Amino acid sequence: MFSEVRQGILPIALRNIKRRGDLERAGLLIESLAKHWRDSKPFELLVIAPNGDAGLLRNELPRFPNINVDVRREGDFFRPLSPFYWMTGWYRQQIVKLHVPAVLGFGGFLTLDSDVCCVGDFDSQTFLQHDRALSRWEPKQHHEWWRSAAEVIGIPYDPRAHGLSVTPNILHGDLARQTLSRLQGRYLGATTSLLLKLVSRPGHVPWTEYSLYTSAAEINGTLYDYHAEWDTCYTADVHLFSEKSCIWGADDFERLVNLPNGTDPGGKFIIVQSHARIPLQQVRDYCLSFAG
DSSP: OOSOEEEEEEEOOOOSGGGHHHHHHHHHHHHHHHHHBOOSSOEEEEEEEOHHHHHHHHHHSOOBTTEEEEEEEGGGTSOTTOGGGGSOHHHHHHHHHHHHHHHHTOOEEEEOOTTEEEOSOBOTTTTEETTEEOOOEEEGGGOTHHHHHHHHHTOOOOTTSEEEOSSSEEEEHHHHHHHHHHHOOSSSOHHHHHHHHHHTSTTSOOOOHHHHHHHHHHHHTOHHHHBOOHHHHHHSSOOSBOSTTOBOSHHHHHHHTTSOTTOOOSSSEEEBOGGGOOOHHHHHHHHTTOOO
16 A cells, blocks of 8 residues: 655666766756655655766756655666666666665655656645555557566456556555566566566567556556556546646647746646757756746
């Protein structure tokens, strides 16, 4: 069960100077969290980075009194010869979002990326309803990864069902641990098992962390112990994410930036796609224009 949501996890990899924009966007995410976090205790943001990036991130990410930023190395959680390092960056981020909260004993937590910004006020209880999370959902029939994830977990695929959608979202450490336990074989760890399945399906997207998490919780019968049903989340007064205020391209930005300051964004978080190549200062002005 959820008691609060005051933790978040942000995997980030800079790797080269061209990716420095990710550092700047992560800084904007932290600034936006600081503007809108309304709890008496600080929000705890855990940043997980490759060993070579952690020092730069510790030195340059902004600090605010109400946001505790803790930068940790991937090597703190994965041994040097782990199959984790054989995966591409996108799948490594997926593993981080399941493995690290499970290891550290997280309760409820937000999953975040550097393209995400907070645009609405929230506290540790905002996304809870009767001790269950108002998470973000999607119809399973919209993405083939739901069928593949069902095969990996060993549960029938139901295209009429809904499952937890992609970042940003709200997960729980208990179900992350259950997911990894379900993936672990008699002789192979969960990460090794996933790597082998990934290699066997080149060119495909066989899962997301959320499709694995949902499927494992479904087969264990624990999904709705922790998460409010999808239709409840769709009709709730509070929404974690707003599709209408996201920026996916330059045309979106040109249209949305003309809305008056303080306009209700429709949710507490949005995505500003880095591939849109909007100058960061303009993105900052847009994201911080919402009153909350």
